[in-house]
Amino acid sequence: MYSKILMPTDGSELANASIQAGIEFAKKVNAKVVGIFVAANYQYPIYIDIIPPNTPTEEEYQAAMRAFGESYLEPARVAAHKEGLEFESVVKFSDAPAKEIVHTAQQYACDLIFIASHGRSGVGQLLLGSTTSKVLSMCDIPVLVHRVKKH
Structure with missing residues (x-):
């Protein structure tokens, strides 16, 4: 059936719930799991004349975002x-x-x-989250959209 499943997360509650459901699904089909966190690119502060001294360098930003990403992916690693x-x-x-x-x-x-129907934008939207919708429109492999049920 499926041998390797990609599971994106943005660290939100909904994404975490979907990751847990994805791990359960992967267990049923005995698939390997690849967890991914996508951070925004570093933005150079070009709109100001003097860069404040506390502005992180690109390397500092990337190190911080890697740490955030790994912390967001850690629950998936543990569950897997x-x-x-x-x-x-x-x-x-x-x-x-x-x-x-x-x-x-x-x-x-x-x-x-295996992707959450919504991420940080939340379930307030009537349609799928924008990232999920774009993945569906761009992808040529199957995409399973997980919707968290309200209790």
């Missing part, structure tokens, strides 16, 4: 290992997260993307 699944985490930088998710799925030879 608890279920005896292979897990690999990936932190990427892009201002087009959907495009990066699809590219990473291809790069890591994933045959399914």
Whole structure:
């Protein structure tokens, strides 16, 4: 069925719930799991004349975002290992997260993307979240959209 599943997260509650559901699904089909966090690219402060001394360098920003990404992916790693699944985490930088998710799925030879219906934007929207919608429109491999049920 599926041998390697990509699971994106933005660290939100909804994404975490979907990751847990994705791990359960991966266990059922005995698939490897690749977790991904996509951080925004570093933005140079070009709109001001003097750069404040507390502005992080690009290297500092990337190190901080890698740390955030790994912390967001850690619950998935723990859950996967608890279920005896292979897990690999990936932190990427892009201002087009959907495009990066699809590219990473291809790069890591994933045959399914298991993604939350919404991320940080929340469930207040009537339609799918923008990143999820873009992944669906760009992707040529199956995408399973997980919707968290309200209690």
